[in-house]
Amino acid sequence: MTLAAALLAAATPQACVDPKVVTEGASLGEHFATGSSELANLEASVRAGFALACSKGLLTKESKVTLGAAGGLRLENTPEGNVAILGADPQRLLLEYPFVSTEGPARLPTADEVEEAIYCAAVGATAKEQEESGRCLAD
Numbered sequence: 001m002t003l004a005a006a007l008l009a010a011a012t013p014q015a016c017v018d019p020k021v022v023t024e025g026a027s028l029g030e031h032f033a034t035g036s037s038e039l040a041n042l043e044a045s046v047r048a049g050f051a052l053a054c055s056k057g058l059l060t061k062e063s064k065v066t067l068g069a070a071g072g073l074r075l076e077n078t079p080e081g082n083v084a085i086l087g088a089d090p091q092r093l094l095l096e097y098p099f100v101s102t103e104g105p106a107r108l109p110t111a112d113e114v115e116e117a118i119y120c121a122a123v124g125a126t127a128k129e130q131e132e133s134g135r136c137l138a139d
Contacts, residue, residue: 015053020046020072031106032096042108046073046095049114056115057129058122064124075099083138084109084117 017126023045032039037075053059060109073093078085081098088094109117120136131134 016050016059019050019093021046022072022074024074027079028075028106031100038106042075043110044097045108046114047074048111049109049118052111052115053122055117056119058115058118081138085138086112086117088122 011126023034023039050059071093074089076094076096076098078096079094079098079100079102083097085096086093087096095109095114096111097109098107099109125133125136130137
């Protein structure tokens, strides 16, 4: 299944809803425990990124990325990663990010990083942007 097809399969007719953040199995460790202020801050940052993407028209009914309210947004820790990446599994959207890296403290994606991941999944960078700036290319 292609990413676009998976994203569409996870979608509902509603656009621009707040994502239900799902952390089970995300390997976030004790840094983002249920009920913690760190988890609340993480959820707020993700929601702010989705709100920013929505305000830019990236989460419309016609978009490749809409958020299914039932499936939510699953977080996946990618310790060696360097950027936020939006993908999909069969039930929900998937946000990969180095929340807990192999070195250093836990970190949160900014709203801009989340919005950029949505942009890359919904629109994508042109070949020129990828060549000149590396936009939408993860290391």
